Amino acid sequence: MTRRMFSREFKQEAVKLVTKRGVSAAQASRDLGIHATVLRRWVRAAAVDGPAAFPGNGKLTPEQEELRILRREVAKLKAERDNLKKSGRLLRQGPAVMFGFVAKHRGVWPVSWMCDALGVSRSGFHAWLTRPRSDRSIRDEELSAAIRASFLRSDRTYGARRVWHDLLEEGYACGLHCVERLMRQAAFKARPKRRQPPKDQGMRSVIAANVLEREFDADGPNQKWVADFTYVWTAQGWLYVAAVIDLFSRRVVGWSMSEQMTSQMVTDALIMAIWRRGRPDELLHHSDQGSQYTSEPFQRLMADHGITCSMSRSGNVWDNAAMESFFSSLKTERIKRKTYRTRKHARADVFDYIERFYNPKRRHSTIG
Structure with a gap:
């Protein structure tokens, strides 16, 4: 069995789910498809080494181990202190929901204390308990x-x-x-989709024909991959997001994010896809004619792995419609309603959308 490999960027974002965003290690490991023990080991490494984490394999010094234990204890105390406060914020959806919370936790905390914390009356709670319902x-x-x-x-x-x-x-x-x-x-309303097509900028150099020919169906995994990159605005400037999608499952098999629009970014996304899927046979990779995809390092990587190159015709975004559809979903369902103060915030949100929602949970109409 081939050992799975993960990029440093993937590990850093996975750790942030647990340490910064309050997701449990067990839940995050299920969402990302990795073992919980591996994720906890990454969290420990990041707690000790900070930004310098994941340079390679090595052992912790006694001082690093002591610091790691102390940080874990502090995090546990903070979680215990903030538990009820966070529950109160999450449950402010109406009296019925809050009364249900009080009823469920009567054996843990006093009813009067919970009612005061949630801003509801005790008489209202007791009336809710005895009121007949249809x-x-x-x-x-x-x-x-x-x-x-x-x-x-x-x-x-x-x-x-x-x-x-x-x-x-x-x-x-x-x-x-x-x-x-x-x-x-309940005022639940789906996000509307963008209707205007993406804009094509400038001329491209042609180094490969359009082999895909808009045939976006695949009979099995690792037969047809499509790739492209988009951009996300933050208060610190642009964050560029590159992705690779398997047309059989519509799963994002590789991705990378960068502050600059370079060939290394799209190369890293393809490397992640190869690490995840192994070395596929007779694989077709389709992209546009951007300079990042026509660059010598990217073309050499595809040649070394026997990947057939296919490229959209100049100025025709519909030749890569499946990739444009993914970026439209990303921006409509997540990015459009957010304001990112930092690139780090945008990175974490894009990572969350891809690895914890789009890949493992989101329904895809195209494949039923």
């Missing part, structure tokens, strides 16, 4: 919880039809119109 309201509440879970898993991007398919897959018996009604009541 069968329809019970059913709607059950469906609303499932709808909310599906909507939040999609990062508030799914419309009623995709949420409905999620519910059917989970075993709920309901109609599309019922889902639409409950989503309207």
